[in-house]
Amino acid sequence: MTHHGQLRVLLTAPDVYHQATGEAFVAWRWAEALSDEVELTVFCFGDDNKEPLKHALPKARVVTAPKPRLFSRFKRFEAMAKPHYPAFMKSAHRFMREHRGQFDIAHQIMPQGARYPIPLRGHGVPYVVGPLGGSLETPKAFRSEAKSAAWFTKARALDHWRFRNDPWLRRSYADAALVLGVAPYVNDILSDIQLRRFETVLELGVQDIPPAPQRDGEKSEIKLLHVGRGVRTKGLRDVVRALSILKDEFPDLTLLSAGTGEEIDICISEAEQLGIRDRIEFLGLIPRNEVETLYQKADIFAFPSFREPAGNVLYEAMRWGLPVIAAARGGPDWIVDDQTGFRIPVTEPGQYAKDIASAIRELVTNPAKRLAMGEAARAKLAREALWPAKAKHLVSLYKDVLQHT
Secondary structure (H helix, E strand, C coil): CCCCCCCCCEEEECCCCCCCCCHHHHHHHHHHHHHCCCCEEEEECCCCCCHHHHHCCCEEEEEEEEEECCCCCHHHHHHHHHHHHHHHHHHHHHHHHHCCCCCCEEECCCCECCCCCCCCCCCCCCCCEEECCCCCCCCHHHHCCCCCCCCHHHHHHHHHHHHCHHHHHHHHHHCCCEEECCCCHHHHHHHCCCCCCECCCCCCCCCCCCCCCCCCCCCCCCEEEEECCCCCHCCCHHHHHHHCCCCCCCCCCCCEECCCCCCHHHHHHHHHCCHHHHHHHEEEECCHHHHHHHHHHHHHEEEECCCCCCCCHHHHHHHHCEEEECCHHHHHHHCCCCCCEEECCCCCCHHHHHHHHHHHHHHHHCCHHHHHHHHHHHHHCCCCCHHHHHHHHHHHHHHHHHCCC
């Protein structure tokens, strides 16, 4: 430790950036929060076309390596397949060799996918990995409806084989002082590897909890909301089918969809066939501030994504006091509890839609429960999800690891 008693922590991730989305933005949030608690060094790729990261992390030491630009035009492929990861590994190994003895503990916080060897291994410093997520397979009963995924997203089918057979990946996790997972299912996924220690830490967080919107519990016009990419696994088609089941029972029940992708046209076609096209508004890709307005105006957040490692949109909806309908699988099964929403067993498409419809019915006909779940969601985030509290919890885990190393 430094003479001030602060831990000397190295935080690594391929991409850390405050004006990004996805993993790079979440990594920056963690770095920003941790820099208030420890003596932090961040090692990541740099980008000459962006504002230097050190300006967004004034309390941390920032070290960058040049990022390969070979796949920069293929953003989705680059984000999902991470073809530049070998270059990151090589640069991070070099950095660790050159700075041996300068850190009390190291932490590779991203990528979230549990399929990448860790460059922190073998350098004589205890290291933490995660929060890891992903590697969930599409349930067998839904695979016939989920064939349009890009080829590189289907590579996750190799993950379980690699957890059993890839020596570099297995050693990365087996030698870690601590492996973090976004939900308990990650521990099950890694069950073929003898981990030293596993803890559940959700990678998501929130900056604040805004004042609660005023919602009328007695109104009959109930708005469902779904926010997410237009892919089959996000569950929009299942909400459309649930709405069809309820169309005669609740004529004022409507659905808003925010997101774009190949699944949207399929859902529009299915809504027309089911006679509920006039009950659904497909907004496509809309600006962030408009999405925030949707959360404030909606009554129920229906997001039964059945292959979701965590679910940032769940936190967004809960922050605005919405009760949640989610899948009893993956990250949502950990984020949502019985006080904040409904977790629907992922069975087969027909039964899944019926069970979602039952949850919607309960929330529509029981306004007191609907409002109470929304308030419980906000209270849960206030307890668990604010970034300063998350950073303090992570530092406590660092200290505990060092005491037992």
